[in-house]
Amino acid sequence: MQIKGLARIGLILVLTxxxxxxxxxxxxxxxxxxxxxxxxxxxxxxxxxxxPVFKTMTESDKAADRAHQATxxxxxxxxxxxxxKLVDPAAFLEQPRDKGITSADLNxxxxxxxGAELLITGGLWLSDDTVRMEIxxxxxxxxxxxxxxxxxxxxxxxxxxxxxxCDEMVYRLTGKQGLFGSQIVFINKQGNQNAIYICxxxxxxxxxxxxxxxxxxxxxxxxxxxxIAYTSYAGGSPSILIRRIDSGKTRRIAYDxxxxxxxxxxxxxxxxxxxxxxxxxxxxxxxxxxxxxxxLTDSWGIDVxxxxxxxxxxxxxxxxxxxxxxxxIKNLETDETRRLTYEGNYNTEPDWSPDGEKIVYSAxxxxxxxxxxxxTDGEGLTQLTxxxxxxxxxxxxxxxxxxxxxSTRSGTAKLYVMTASGTDxxxxxxxxxxxxxxxxxxxxxxx
Amino acid sequence: MxxxxxxxxxxxxxxxxxxxxxxSCAKHKEVATTAxxxxxxxxxxxxxTGEEAATGISEEELAAQERAEAxxxxxxxxxEEERAAKQEFVNExxxxxxxxxxxxxxxxxxxxxxxEWLRKHPDGEVVIEGHCDERGTKEYNMALGQxxxxxxxxYLVNAGIDPSRLETISYGEERPVDPRHNEMAWAKNRRGVFxxx
Numbered sequence: 081m082q083i084k085g086l087a088r089i090g091l092i093l094v095l096t097x098x099x100x101x102x103x104x105x106x107x108x109x110x111x112x113x114x115x116x117x118x119x120x121x122x123x124x125x126x127x128x129x130x131x132p133v134f135k136t137m138t139e140s141d142k143a144a145d146r147a148h149q150a151t152x153x154x155x156x157x158x159x160x161x162x163x164x165k166l167v168d169p170a171a172f173l174e175q176p177r178d179k180g181i182t183s184a185d186l187n188x189x190x191x192x193x194x195g196a197e198l199l200i201t202g203g204l205w206l207s208d209d210t211v212r213m214e215i216x217x218x219x220x221x222x223x224x225x226x227x228x229x230x231x232x233x234x235x236x237x238x239x240x241x242x243x244x245x246c247d248e249m250v251y252r253l254t255g256k257q258g259l260f261g262s263q264i265v266f267i268n269k270q271g272n273q274n275a276i277y278i279c280x281x282x283x284x285x286x287x288x289x290x291x292x293x294x295x296x297x298x299x300x301x302x303x304x305x306x307x308i309a310y311t312s313y314a315g316g317s318p319s320i321l322i323r324r325i326d327s328g329k330t331r332r333i334a335y336d337x338x339x340x341x342x343x344x345x346x347x348x349x350x351x352x353x354x355x356x357x358x359x360x361x362x363x364x365x366x367x368x369x370x371x372x373x374x375x376l377t378d379s380w381g382i383d384v385x386x387x388x389x390x391x392x393x394x395x396x397x398x399x400x401x402x403x404x405x406x407x408x409i410k411n412l413e414t415d416e417t418r419r420l421t422y423e424g425n426y427n428t429e430p431d432w433s434p435d436g437e438k439i440v441y442s443a444x445x446x447x448x449x450x451x452x453x454x455x456t457d458g459e460g461l462t463q464l465t466x467x468x469x470x471x472x473x474x475x476x477x478x479x480x481x482x483x484x485x486x487s488t489r490s491g492t493a494k495l496y497v498m499t500a501s502g503t504d505x506x507x508x509x510x511x512x513x514x515x516x517x518x519x520x521x522x523x524x525x526x527x
Numbered sequence: 528m529x530x531x532x533x534x535x536x537x538x539x540x541x542x543x544x545x546x547x548x549x550x551s552c553a554k555h556k557e558v559a560t561t562a563x564x565x566x567x568x569x570x571x572x573x574x575x576t577g578e579e580a581a582t583g584i585s586e587e588e589l590a591a592q593e594r595a596e597a598x599x600x601x602x603x604x605x606x607e608e609e610r611a612a613k614q615e616f617v618n619e620x621x622x623x624x625x626x627x628x629x630x631x632x633x634x635x636x637x638x639x640x641x642x643e644w645l646r647k648h649p650d651g652e653v654v655i656e657g658h659c660d661e662r663g664t665k666e667y668n669m670a671l672g673q674x675x676x677x678x679x680x681x682y683l684v685n686a687g688i689d690p691s692r693l694e695t696i697s698y699g700e701e702r703p704v705d706p707r708h709n710e711m712a713w714a715k716n717r718r719g720v721f722x723x724x
Contacts, residue, residue, distance in 0.1 A: 447662040
């Protein structure tokens with residue numbers, strides 16, 4: 081029994097070492113940031129990429145199944161980013177699974193002929209419950225290897241290994257990192273029950289986090305990725321709860337009146353939220369233990385929904401001070417506040433982009449909301465959704481390339497994802513009930 | 528000629544109808560009278576039985592009993608009225624315009640009645656709930672619901688009600704009374720609700 085336990089620990093240790101990858105490719109490339117994709121370009125040209133089925137290095141049906149599975153996970157992951165266009169496999173002129181997966185085995189002309197600018201080849205070995213993979217990325221026009229990686233571990237970790245490759249690849253092509261380890265928190269509503277759920281960046285495997293049946297709203301991910309702050313009616317009136325994701329340990333902030341729309345301060349402990357303790361809805365800076373540090377707004381009427389610039393020096397928020405809900409930006413160093421939005425009569429739910437340049441928000445007209453982005457200088461107002469139900473609660477992905485939001489385009493509210501320029505709008509996940517109020521986690525290590 | 532005859536026939540018809548109506552009314556009255564008489568008889572009987580039962584009780588005791596009965600009756604009536612007033616206090620909502628937390632004239636009329644009740648019941652503590660319709664976004668509506676509850680509270684405090692008796696809570700757009708998606712439902716959902724603690 082004990083020996084078996086030790087053996088298992090030994091195996092885990094070996095696997096951990098194996099999982100700690102092995103990379104090759106020319107040294108010049110390891111400094112990253114190829115200028116293949118400029119994600120800040122508004123009308124992105126998608127790069128055509130070919131992902132043929134991995135070569136099975138172990139002869140078995142199971143290995144062949146796994147090879148197909150791996151190819152699908154890789155293709156789906158790359159397609160999700162919105163800047164790759166997968167070349168139809170029916171057009172392929174050669175099959176690396178038959179010929180081989182290295183430069184020497186490939187005829188790059190066969191790939192440029194079908195329009196593929198990038199090519200990924202993979203090999204897969206299978207033994208007992210472990211899997212080993214070699215994956216290479218080629219520039220077909222230059223006919224050269226951009227980089228290659230070797231992964232190994234338990235078969236159940238295949239998804240993580242492939243997403244590591246995706247993350248590395250995206251980093252090398254765009255200079256952005258962290259999407260593939262990130263997660264999305266949201267509220268699932270069924271009848272009068274609502275609970276917080278967390279799923280993968282691509283909607284994979286949603287897990288229920290809270291069990292209370294009280295009204296639960298506005299989940300917000302902490303900058304270290306370890307906690308969720310949210311609003312709950314579990315104690316009768318709306319208070320803010322801060323919950324550790326791993327241990328479930330929860331702290332409660334409950335001043336008289338409402339305690340809503342928490343958001344975390346980037347780069348330092350503490351959060352901001354709207355409290356009505358003074359008899360008026362104002363935004364306050366709170367310590368993590370819930371003490372009021374500072375009042376950030378001081379105008380009669382509604383002030384709500386704070387969001388911080390990545391450097392923490394500015395705060396955007398919603399105020400009704402001019403008669404209709406509009407978005408304002410307050411410079412926390414100079415205490416100056418200026419109005420950002422002038423179009424329309426109902427602009428709410430701002431979220432500051434990770435690059436600090438833009439704010440995404442929802443604008444309502446005639447009961448239906450649509451999502452817009454605007455530069456923090458008020459320039460470049462762009463409508464991202466139109467004629468597709470009510471689109472609300474937008475939130476940026478940690479790399480700033482994608483936006484998650486809720487939409488009633490198919491009836492009840494569901495979560496959707498689109499690129500930062502509004503293209504590739506698609507459902508994030510398929511589950512019963514209404515899914516609302518998503519928030520994207522910070523960049524995280526792939527677990 | 529023909530027209531004249533038609534006129535006469537019509538007149539006769541009217542007369543017949545009128546007669547029938549009178550007869551039927553008389554019948555009704557008759558029935559009513561009978562019922563009234565029966566009731567009076569029953570009351571008379573009851574009085575007699577009462578007198579029989581009361582044999583041996585002095586005039587004063589009888590008077591005291593009658594007074595007690597009158598008091599009890601009055602209490603019952605008061606309790607009834609009280610219940611009705613409380614029902615009205617709880618059931619009558621205050622309604623708001625879209626994206627608006629200000630009190631309409633009608634809202635102020637309703638709140639004036641609430642003030643009356645609160646004055647008569649100095650121990651009564653209430654929760655004022657602010658609600659919104661489904662249009663608009665959840666974060667903003669949560670704040671708007673609070674603003675509505677707060678503007679009701681402000682009215683009551685200005686009318687002299689102790690603020691410590693008044694608690695406010697916002698439910699945003701989370702608890703609609705009418706789940707439909709139309710103007711009528713939205714108007715019903717933009718409301719201030721009173722709950723007695």
